[in-house]
Amino acid sequence: MIAEIIAVGSEMLTPYRQDTNSLALTAELNKLGVTVAFKTILGDTFDHLVDAVRIALRRADLVMISGGLGPTEDDLTREAVAAALGVGMTRDAAVVDALKLRFAKRGIAVREINFKQGDVIDGADLLPNANGTAPGQWLATEFEGNERFIVLLPGPPRELTALYAEQVQPRLQMVAPKRYIATAQLRMAVVPESEVDARTSPIYTTYADVQTTILSTQGEIQLHFQTSARTLDEAQERVDEVAGRCEREMIDFVFSSNGESLEQVVLLMMGMRNMRLATAESCTGGLVAQRLTAVPGSSRSFAGGVVAYADELKTAFMDVPRELIQQHGAVSEEVARAIAEGIRTRTGADLGLGITGIAGPGGATLNKPVGRVYLALAGPDGTTAQELNLNGDRERIRWFSSQHALAMLRRRLQ
């Protein structure tokens, strides 16, 4: 069963507001094995609405519409759905009476326009709204020869979620085909998306029943797998199989198959080995420390660190000889090694991580361009170093530096 979610409201067409109801609705629909294939967001314009409802009824089995059920001139969802179906509406006397009572209680005069909240599309069930004045509606109908379900929901999130849970979910459960959805995911660090795709698509394309999505976020590639089956076990087995095969193919890069972040994985590995880390950051300015300490309980494995932006601080806090900086420059493998070893010694941590580089836009020299970064990791077995040449702006260079640093840590801990 395929669904389209339509969000109605002009405010969601401004640069400031977004439709968020669809996220909660999608989570609920997926639980019933219903796939959301389309989302449409539009304003309270009658012709636009009528067309959008018709388009949705052509391409989706289930059309969920939120918003536009209020009592103002602008609220046109009921009228538009009736027009799209070519049917009429009947005003529900009980809703009208309840509105009169509600207004009387508050001592406000009820206006004729308020009563349109009682207009029920012919053939629809009214869905009482415990948290507001606008009832929802549920309609099973035929459209251009296909069986279709239409749900009208109020826009305010707390009204919508309560109404969905109490009245829509039980109805959908009756009509949705019995399918169970299972998901799996793999997370990989510092590997190009095209390489992941080239190596895994020969695997995942052979699973036509599994929907595979590659997501590329900053310095991380995620593979998401989803399928449905008649039992949850069957569905889970299927996604686990394809995820397992892709994981073996990308084993050097996969840091998590259970959803943990790279920070969490690194902290977990240090925790298991009873090791503590200290950081000495220059160009990343505390980003690595900040990412690690964002994880609850990180104090067990993270001792702390120094943000040595000024060169004097590299000397004062990490005992880096002034001459070393003068000889090789603050951005050099030698200084990365010295700050990694210095912070390790000064803090007594098991591991010392050093990062120095040119994040830009200024600071480049003749032989050291923006994006040149040196990482060093000092440990009981010695110090290793890595040179990076990163593209992009300051934000990207800093983030990727931190991402490579965490990936370097993970490799060392493996």
Next chain:
Amino acid sequence: MIAEIIAVGSEMLTPYRQDTNSLALTAELNKLGVTVAFKTILGDTFDHLVDAVRIALRRADLVMISGGLGPTEDDLTREAVAAALGVGMTRDAAVVDALKLRFAKRGIAVREINFKQGDVIDGADLLPNANGTAPGQWLATEFEGNERFIVLLPGPPRELTALYAEQVQPRLQMVAPKRYIATAQLRMAVVPESEVDARTSPIYTTYADVQTTILSTQGEIQLHFQTSARTLDEAQERVDEVAGRCEREMIDFVFSSNGESLEQVVLLMMGMRNMRLATAESCTGGLVAQRLTAVPGSSRSFAGGVVAYADELKTAFMDVPRELIQQHGAVSEEVARAIAEGIRTRTGADLGLGITGIAGPGGATLNKPVGRVYLALAGPDGTTAQELNLNGDRERIRWFSSQHALAMLRRRLQ
């Protein structure tokens, strides 16, 4: 001129990801007097895409499509737009050569599938992408008798925004009808949204022609004003008037009326006074240092700092007497003052900022709950301190701590 924004990507049909590009695009389009009337979000399914493009071309003058321009099997936007228009594509030799060069430089073998990024829809202009491998495309065409503009943009936000600004905006400016829109904004730190609204709504509601929006993001309230007029001067005068009146009302909290971030404002003020800051962070774990160093040129006013997660580091790097920590606890005003003064002395900076607190979820004690944070600022005129009692989860508490710390710095520098 009416626009539809189509966001392509299966991940945006999950409960986890949302289209965010459309917000930035809407802001830009509004500046040109273009109204966004529809947004459609759908996955990488060829038939769905072709239909969606046709639907958009029927109801909008301008169709902006983001995503689906990558080098994988999933990326079908180019093909779908060509099919919707019933035209072919031609592979651009320069794009293919650039891809070969790019991969050769990195020592990775380029694959045949990568070259599809050079497929240009017949009649389209290629829009080079300075930040990624997928070029955009611009197409002015006729569809069912109407003049239409189609723009294909890469999905990653930083690629999309740069490409829009450099190449799409100038083209749109040529074809969009002339209207002048002026905007103004005020940014305020650590003040409740309800207070801002209660104090400014009596002002802004008297300007019926100005659209005013209050936005609340983490620890920051923004007031956005927008209006249009026959001349830019006229529009600007109008928004400047209402913004000026609201600014005077909220003068204690407004840190910027020109769009600068709180970090930028603080660095600017230190720069003007020739002052340097050093930070000593415990619960924020480097977040303040990271936020400041994210600003280009911050090295002039930011010396560096220490992330003193473990208590030993507070002693080793900031000379905090062990007994002080034992007596008052690491989370105390006394320790906040000691680390602020210690980091100031050790680094020779003009200002020393100290933060210690309980970000949770663990770490609370009988008389110090999660959310208790102490800030201290040491300077040439002495040390001031502040106690915070913050609500929310670890991420929120850390963020708000950094926000209050920057606001404290700003007040001191004023």
